[in-house]
Amino acid sequence: MNIKSFILKNKRLAIGGSITAIMVILAVTGLFFTPYDPNAMDISAKLSGISPRHIMGCDNFGRDIFSRVLAGLSTTMVVAVGTVFIGIVFGTLIGAFTGYYGGYLDEIMMRFNDAVLAFPSLLLALVFISVMGSGKLNVTIALGILFIPSYARIMRGEFLKCRNLDYVMSARLMGASDMRIMFVHILPNTVRVMLSTIAIGFNNAVLAEAGMSYLGIGVQPPDASLGRMLSEAQSYLFVRPGYAVCTGMAIVLLILGFSMLSEGLEKNA
C-alpha cells in the first residue's frame, strides 16, 4: 500500500495529522520566536483591531495577540505533554503491578484509585496548587498526578487481560522473570490502547490547563496561556470579539487535530 492510497483511505488521519503538525510547528516557533515580545505593552495599540502590523489585533494592554497565541500555545502544549507523560509513566507502572500480580496489592491500590477518582479533578488540582503554589511546573505536576488513576485503571485492565494469554504462559515456562514478562512481553501489546488513552489524555490536559488558568490558579500573568487569555478576553467579548475568537480557535484546532489524529491511528493500528 503506497502512501497516497493510505492517506486517501484514512482522511481523518490525514486531516488530523496536518492540523496537529501545524499546531506543533506553531507551538515550537512560539518557544523561540514571536513577532513581538508577548508581554510588551503598548498604549497606542490598546484593543486595536486587525492590521498588517498586528494580524490578530492587540489586547487590552496593547499586547500583540498573535504573539501571545504563539507563546500561549507552547505553554499549553508543554504543560499538556508533561501532564500526559507523568500520568502515563506512573499510571503504567501502577497498572502493570496491580494487573499482573492482583491480590491484596491490586485491591488496595484500586480502592485508593477509586477514592481519588471520586473527587472532581479540578477541586483536587485546586488543593494541590494551594499547597504547592502556582506556576507552570506545579500545574503540570498537579495535573499529572490527577491523571495517574485513570491511566492506572486502563493499563491494569490490559495487564489483567494479557497475564494468562498463551504467549505470557510460554514466556513464564521459559523462565522469564516477572519484570521481563511485564515490560518486554506484555507492554508492547498494550501500545494500541495506550496510544488512544494518550490522545484523549492530551486533549483533557489542554482543557484542564485552560480551565485552571481561566480560574486564575494555573499559569500566572503576565505569561501567556490559552486559558488565561480566554479568561481575559471574556471582558472584551462585546468590544473586541476577535480576541476571544482567535484564542478559542487555537484551543479548538489543537484538540480537533489531535482527536482526529488519534482516531485515525486507532482505525489503522
Add this chain to the structure above:
Amino acid sequence: MKKRLLTILSVLLTLTIALGGCSGRKAGDSSRITVGIPQDLEDSLDPHKAAAAGTREVLFNVFEGLLKPDVNGDLIPAVAKEYTVSEDGLTYSFILREGVKFHDGSPVTAEDVKYSIEKSAGMTGEESLIAAFSNISRVDKVSDTQVDIVLKENDVDFPAYLASVNAAVIPAANAAPDVTPIGTGPYKYVSRSPQENIIMQRFDDYWGEKAYIKDVEFKVEAGDAMIMDLKGGSIDMCARVSVTQVKQLGDEFDMYEGSMNLVQALYLNNAVKPFDDLKVRQAMCYATDTQEILDLAFDGYGAPIGSSVFPAFGKYFIPELADKYPRDIAKAKELLKEAGYPNGFDMTITVPSNYIPHVDTAQVLVQQLKEVGINATIDQVEWNTWLSDVYAGRKYESTVIGVDASSMTAEALLGRFYSKADNNFTNYSNPEYDKLYEESKVTLDDSKRTELFKAMETLLAEDAANVYIQDMAEFVPMNKKYEGYVFYPLYVQDIARIKLK
C-alpha cells in the same frame, strides 16, 4: 374542538402575561427603583451585627445613629439635635431631636438611645463591631431629651464612630432586630428573600428631607449577569461597575463617575529584604509610572496618589505627593546600584485573583519594573489565602491591593503604619512616624492634629513606604429615568436622594 380549546387557552395565557406585564410596568414607572447589589445581606439585618460593608451600605437607608455622615463625609446631627463635649473631653452630652419616629410609629426616647449605644458597644453581652466603643465607660439618661456618654480615655474621633450604621438607634422594645429591623432612616424595611432581594418603602414620617422614590428593591445579582440585567431593564442602577463593564453598557445609561475611596498601591513588606532598604523602595517608586498604569489597565480613569490618604479626605490630602517620584529609569538604576543591587533582584507580587483590576495593575508593574532590572513574578492567590497569609500573617514580599477607610477618620488610614499597630501589614516602622502618631492621639486642637496627620502622610511618601498608585475610579450606571445619585466618601448607597427626572 381540541384545537380551538388550545387556541383559547393560549390566547388567555398570552393576555394574562401581557396584562400582568403592563400593570407591573405602570407601577414601576411611577415611583420605584431596582438597585443591583453584588452580594446578599447574609450576616444580619440587625445593624449592630452587620459586619460586611455590603450589608451596611444597604442598611444605611434604614438606620441612623445619633449623628450621620453627609455627602462630604462630615458629621451632621441625626437622631441627636446637637451635642456638647465636657472640658476634659470625656463626657459627650447629646440632646435628642424632637419628633423623630421609628418606622413602627413610636417616638424615639432617651431609653432607646441608651439601649442602642449599650447594645452596640457590647455592654449587653453581644460582641461589638466598633472596637473604639470599648472605651465607653457608661451611658447615662440625664433627662427625657438628654443622654450622656462617658468615656474612659480621651478620643477625639469618638463622634465619627457614632455615625456608623453599627451604632444605629433602634427601639428597645424590638425583641428581634435581625428579623424585623426597625430604624429611623428615610426608608423602612418591608421584606427580604434570601439570595434574591430586599424590599424597602419610603418612610413618610421621616424627620428630615423625605425620600423621593416610594418603593425600592435591592436585587442580588452577581458578576456579568448584573450587566445583562441592566441592559434588559430589570435593574435600574448598580454601584461599582468597572471600566470594562462600562464599555459593554454603552451610552444607554447615565454614568456617574466617582472614586472608590481607597489607596491602591504596591504594598511592600518593609521587614523583608530587599524592601527594608529605603533606596530600593525609592528606586521602585522611580521605576513605576502611574499614568501608564492608569492608561493601560484603567482606560485613563483614576486619581494618582502619593501617600496613604485618598482625595476624599480633603482636609488631609496633599495632592503634590503624587508627583514626588516621577518615572526616572536612570535614577532608579543608580539607587539600586547604591543599595547593592546593580543587576536588580527577583521579587514576588501576591495578588488576590478575584480582583481583576489589581491583577491587571500587577501585570503592568511587572513590565515597568523589568526595565530597571527588577524581575517580578505574580502569584495569584484566593481571597481567603490573601487575608490569612498576606494581611494577617504578613508572609509576603509585595502585594497589590486597595486599602479603604473604615471610618472618616485619618486614624483609619494612617494608624496602620504605627509600628505597633495590629493592622500594620506592611511592617512599616519609623520612630519619627511613631512619635507623630502618638502626639496626634493626645492632641485635641483640630488644626494642630491636621498638621500632624499631614506630616505623617508626607513622611510615608518620603520613606517610600509603598509604591503608591491611585484611588480607583468607580462608575454607577443609572437608567436615564432617574437622577440624583450622590457619592459618599464612605461605603454607602443613599437611595433617598435619587428621584425621577
